[in-house]
Amino acid sequence: MTGGFRLGYNPAPMPISRYSQLFIPTLKEAPADAQVASHKLLVRAGFIRQLGAGIYDVLPLAKRTLTRIEAIIREEMAAIGAQEFYLPALHPAEIWKESGRWDVMGDNMFRLKDRKGGDYCLGMTHEEIFTAIARDELRSYRQLPQVWYQLQTKFRDEPRPKSGLLRVRQFTMKDAYSFDVDYAGLDQRYDDEKGAYEKIFSRCGLDFVAVQAHSGAMGGSGSQEFMVKTDAGEDLVAACPRCRYAANTETATSRLPAEQDLPSLPVPEKFATPGVVTIEALQRQPYGVGAKRQLKTLVYMADDQPVVAVVRGDHDLNEAKLQTATGASNVRPAHPEEIPGLMGAHAGSLGAVSFTKCRVFVDLALEGRTGMTTGANEDGFHLRGVDVKRDLLAHGRLADLRTVQAGEGCPKCDGTLDVFKALEVGHIFKLGTKYSDSMKATVLTAEGKEVPIVMGSYGIGVERIMAAAIELHHDEAGIVWPLSIAPFHATVLTLGAEPELAKAAQEVCAALEQAGMDVLYDDRDERAGVKFKDADLLGIPLRIAVGRKGLAQGAVEWKLRSGKDVAMVPVGEVKAKASELLATVK
Structure with missing residues (x-):
């Protein structure tokens, strides 16, 4: 657009949309299994219906609202030079095997x-x-940078679909990919995307925070999530109101007060603890x-290989952090039957003192601790007088293995952390050369050297x-759409059936x-209250x-859904007042 406001979706003039002719199947009651506001209201207001789990x-x-959101995304992607593609949703297995995923x-x-009999996904x-595509088409640094994106359907065999559109098996994603000759270029593209995301979510009416995140199966050197x-x-986010530090608890850190320890014994001492x-x-x-003086020892399988993780007794292990520490693609708790053969005891009597049968990871909060107590790897026995450095870190x-808790110290300032639930709406990753290495996507530099993209x-x-917009903007009566993504900006109705009112x-x-x-x-031929x-x-x-009554005075009732006040506006001023309202959309 060359001027004026950008609303996101402004179709050519159409015949008046009459409620009586539209498919708007509203319901008085929400589905019994609907737990969150967006699920309840999207169903009740006739936006979605469930086909299967x-x-x-x-x-x-819903299609009108999604079209507005997509238009906003396209505008902001165009503003950073991204080019739109549309790629198949059906993929041959071979290409996923190339990357190892x-x-x-x-x-x-x-x-x-x-x-x-060919394998697909x-x-x-x-x-x-x-x-x-980059591997087959890009040859030289002169063709870089490139930023490509699409709006496409994705599929995930979600084991526990729930919460309406928040945990589903089929969904639409805007996925973009940048291609550069070096990491300086990646940093620039990453910052461009971050800025575009901030504009997209702001224009869609979302109150969000960008947080440090775990990359998971995507890989790469770093990532940020945009959370509502x-x-x-x-998801759980740890954030400091004072300095604006924010991170998903999968990566968040905190300051802990020093603990007064007992001295360690010359060697750990075994004592009976039946039951x-x-x-x-x-x-x-x-x-x-x-x-706080106990060592909690947990056995996990990292890519089907056992590992031992040790955290303080009052702390919780964070599986994403353990995955990062091990470098594994997947981690899971060991099954009860997998533990005794490795450790010599059952869960509840486990310890990592002088344990060498597999890799041992010890949480940072335990560094320097002395006089600790842990399982003896013998059912019904524990060890006391443990020195973490001497007995575990040898x-x-x-x-970093533990999940931070609300009230702990901020790692960046002297503030304290809040921990709150949040919904991920976007995620950006610095992939580096993870995929270009495995799939041999290279270009020539200015010096003629072949390098991975x-x-x-x-x-x-x-x-x-x-x-997310509904979760943030609703009340007991229903949805309160931000103007930028509402299916309709305005609704006009009559308080009677007289022809002059129509x-x-x-x-x-x-x-x-x-x-x-x-x-x-x-x-519709309905009462005004309906x-x-x-x-x-x-x-x-x-x-x-x-x-x-209003029309007798040349005026109509004007009410914003987000407020309670009703104003009488002269009919001749409706157009100007509507234009003024639209101009507030950023």
């Missing part, structure tokens, strides 16, 4: 065979496909060992933006459309009611 039909109102993705990937993401604070979220298999039991008399190594990957969940309402509709608004004309309730449920930002 984690699979939803997108109905016309065919096995890594495990049961999360939908897999199928064609009639000839439904794409969860498109790193491999875009890398293959809501109880509907399934004691929990941290809490060891705290009780006659033992009286506080949780064969193990320190790593340096890549970044950047994703946005389109339906998640819609759901005529005036259509004139108001025309004035609003001339101002650039999409208008829903509620022409129309008001439906307008609130649907969340239309502006409601204009045409009634006999």
